[in-house]
Amino acid sequence: MKLNTKALALMTALAAGVASAATTQTTAGTTITNVASAEFTDPTNPGSTTPLTATSNTVSTTVLPKPSFDIVYTDGTADGNTLDNAAKTTTGAVPGQSIPTNYSLVNTGNVALDVVLNADTTGSAAEATVQYFRLNADGSRGAEIPLGSTVTLAVDNPATTADEGLVNIVQVITLPTDPTKISPTSVFGASPEGTVAGTQGTDVLTQPGNGVPTGTTVYEENKAVNTDLQFTKVKVYAPALDNNPNGSTTTPVDSAGNPITDTTKIPPVASVDVPTETTGKTGDNTPVVSTPGYVTPTAPAGDPTTGGTPIVPNVGGDVQIAYPKADTNSTPDTVVFTNTLTNTGGAEDKVQLFPALADGTPDPAYVFNPADGTFTNSTTNVVIRFLDPITGAPIPVSTNPNDPTKATYPTVTVPNGSSAVYRTEVTYPDTNDSDPVQPVTVLIGADSLRDAGTVSNSTTTNTILPPAAQFGDTTPAQGADATPAPVQTVNPGTTGTPTATGGISSPDITDRTAVFPMDVVNNGQYNDSFTLSGSVSFGGTVVPVLYYAADGSLLPRVSTDATSPDYNKFVTPVVAPGAEVKVYAVIDTPVAQTAGNYLVSQTAVGNYSTINMTDNNDIIRVAPAGSVAVAKFVAKTGVTAGSNPINGIDNPADYTATGLNGALPGQTISYKIIGKNNYNTPVNNFSLCDTVPANTTFASIALNPAPTKTIYRVNGGSWSATAPAAGLAAGTVICIAPDADGNNLPDALAAGATLTADFGATVK
Numbered sequence: 001m002k003l004n005t006k007a008l009a010l011m012t013a014l015a016a017g018v019a020s021a022a023t024t025q026t027t028a029g030t031t032i033t034n035v036a037s038a039e040f041t042d043p044t045n046p047g048s049t050t051p052l053t054a055t056s057n058t059v060s061t062t063v064l065p066k067p068s069f070d071i072v073y074t075d076g077t078a079d080g081n082t083l084d085n086a087a088k089t090t091t092g093a094v095p096g097q098s099i100p101t102n103y104s105l106v107n108t109g110n111v112a113l114d115v116v117l118n119a120d121t122t123g124s125a126a127e128a129t130v131q132y133f134r135l136n137a138d139g140s141r142g143a144e145i146p147l148g149s150t151v152t153l154a155v156d157n158p159a160t161t162a163d164e165g166l167v168n169i170v171q172v173i174t175l176p177t178d179p180t181k182i183s184p185t186s187v188f189g190a191s192p193e194g195t196v197a198g199t200q201g202t203d204v205l206t207q208p209g210n211g212v213p214t215g216t217t218v219y220e221e222n223k224a225v226n227t228d229l230q231f232t233k234v235k236v237y238a239p240a241l242d243n244n245p246n247g248s249t250t251t252p253v254d255s256a257g258n259p260i261t262d263t264t265k266i267p268p269v270a271s272v273d274v275p276t277e278t279t280g281k282t283g284d285n286t287p288v289v290s291t292p293g294y295v296t297p298t299a300p301a302g303d304p305t306t307g308g309t310p311i312v313p314n315v316g317g318d319v320q321i322a323y324p325k326a327d328t329n330s331t332p333d334t335v336v337f338t339n340t341l342t343n344t345g346g347a348e349d350k351v352q353l354f355p356a357l358a359d360g361t362p363d364p365a366y367v368f369n370p371a372d373g374t375f376t377n378s379t380t381n382v383v384i385r386f387l388d389p390i391t392g393a394p395i396p397v398s399t400n401p402n403d404p405t406k407a408t409y410p411t412v413t414v415p416n417g418s419s420a421v422y423r424t425e426v427t428y429p430d431t432n433d434s435d436p437v438q439p440v441t442v443l444i445g446a447d448s449l450r451d452a453g454t455v456s457n458s459t460t461t462n463t464i465l466p467p468a469a470q471f472g473d474t475t476p477a478q479g480a481d482a483t484p485a486p487v488q489t490v491n492p493g494t495t496g497t498p499t500a501t502g503g504i505s506s507p508d509i510t511d512r513t514a515v516f517p518m519d520v521v522n523n524g525q526y527n528d529s530f531t532l533s534g535s536v537s538f539g540g541t542v543v544p545v546l547y548y549a550a551d552g553s554l555l556p557r558v559s560t561d562a563t564s565p566d567y568n569k570f571v572t573p574v575v576a577p578g579a580e581v582k583v584y585a586v587i588d589t590p591v592a593q594t595a596g597n598y599l600v601s602q603t604a605v606g607n608y609s610t611i612n613m614t615d616n617n618d619i620i621r622v623a624p625a626g627s628v629a630v631a632k633f634v635a636k637t638g639v640t641a642g643s644n645p646i647n648g649i650d651n652p653a654d655y656t657a658t659g660l661n662g663a664l665p666g667q668t669i670s671y672k673i674i675g676k677n678n679y680n681t682p683v684n685n686f687s688l689c690d691t692v693p694a695n696t697t698f699a700s701i702a703l704n705p706a707p708t709k710t711i712y713r714v715n716g717g718s719w720s721a722t723a724p725a726a727g728l729a730a731g732t733v734i735c736i737a738p739d740a741d742g743n744n745l746p747d748a749l750a751a752g753a754t755l756t757a758d759f760g761a762t763v764k
Helices: 005-016
Strands: 031-041 051-062 069-073 088-093 098-107 113-120 129-135 141-144 150-153 166-174 187-197 232-236 241-245 270-274 289-295 310-314 319-322 333-343 349-355 366-369 374-377 382-387 411-414 419-428 440-448 458-464 469-474 487-490 513-522 530-538 541-544 546-548 580-588 596-606 612-622 628-635 668-677 688-691 696-703 710-714 733-738 754-763
Touching (some): 098 232, 113 129, 241 310, 419 458, 469 612, 487 513, 513 596, 513 612, 580 596, 668 688, 668 696, 688 754, 696 710
Antiparallel strands (some): 031 051, 098 166, 241 333, 289 310, 310 319, 349 411, 366 374, 469 513, 546 580, 628 668, 696 754
């Protein structure tokens, strides 16, 4: 199209919405008459000033038809002759979308024309529909102009302000609705194409002299075919989305596409401590490594810079990993991730979010409830919500009627060149902290509403590594056993400490050291080490449990200060997920400890996970060991107490075991009989006995100190509360015992206790 001056004025007027004269050409068929004249001074009157006129004959000429028309963009945009250089381009079209473009058919000649209207779709993808409609004066769409039909263009009358030679139309390109007929690389387009046949009417266009040979087809501006077109190009929207973990953002926006001015709602990626240490350090009970990351908000709309679970994003790998600690309840746990969705597609995009499968389609295991914004997996009981970063409220499903397609899931608006920030709240079961657990992995799909189907254009992965651990008595297979009650029998009579040489084997009975093989099992999904501690109360003596590695070396103490409460706490090596470490709980029983069963109390605490585990069923059985000692002393004035011990029993003052002493007939000899329980366990039915010596008769017998009840037995008879009568003959065996419980049997003598009886015999 190359408009003349008047046509340019027309385009300007059209763009302004004002009618204007279309042409300055004279209408075909107009007769042009011409008469020549001459002016002169009357030669007969030389002084006259009034000229005389002489006229010629009249000459007549008929204006021939000059057919010419043009099709132009109504707004005056310059032509785009091919689809590649189309002057008008619509991007971001979706299946079924209609793209209108206004055109004007302009008669630039001097004869009325019947223009046949068609669509040139050279270079366009298939399946699109092209239609033309008249435009009413108010801009509304009028009747359709079927392809191949004619549009009559009158000749503009220069005498009027209206443009009789102008017809406004609209071209409508409608894309196929079938998603299989369209792809992100599809390009559609069309240009109106008008033709006028050279035999039109009474062959007025081919009259001699008008330059249009008979049978010639007239194209726009009398140019060659396809050299004066006005293409409109339609490019299907090709989403360019990058669904990422939390990280740097470009002009961040909230879920509605509004700029985020309060950037404190976006967790800063700084440094967090996570349990990725693999070897551990001596005495290190914090097996963490500082890594770039952030912490989840303490609440969905809370401050993301304090509290919460450490999360490590890997933008390059489109994954972020959360390392939650254990808690003390069994209610479901929650981790809130921050994600960013960047749009570089060249136009604003509306994007719906959903849990996805690997192929990008929605995961059918999750059932979406639009009322509360939850995606629930009834098999795993994992619940997902997508939250606005500013309000913390669930992101709604878009209900905008102007959306290209209807949204099914929570929808975020992302302007071109911006990053929408959204939060992914993942709630997962927390039944206990001991059984093996699996990672909670959520693949998040982001599907542009401006392309076909519900398939993610970019996915990102949020992973939670839950903790779990077991602590208990060792088992052949991996795991710990908490049900049996292992018993280690020790002999408290031995001395020395076998553990001092690094030994960890302690068979029953042979020594006073108890050893319990223990397993610490990491059933969780991240590395952890464990602090072990334990003790045994032997009556009033509390003995700590020492923990040894399999090679016999003592595990590192939390503190090397013997006065510190952490001195008897020990740290295991770092235990990888799904692995276990075997340790040995070693207890040195106090020497001569009373026989009996003593419970071992043990605790293991995850140094990162904080899981607290106990094992309180191991038993140390102290075997009976020792003897009963008996000593007999005779009264002798002036003997110092303890100066003449017998069988490990000190003599009382004024009594001797070996010194001679005299007695006259009729005098009573006083004896002290002392029995001592040197066993580490009580001795039942304990009594003291003596035989009336030769040449004497029985005088008396009594316990000292006197118990509540004393019982006696003579010559092996029955026990009786009646004391034997004096005068029993020599050779009579008399026994005495306390009977505090009144069962007429001797009481038990406690370990380490003594029983003393005063015995008297009268010399004959």
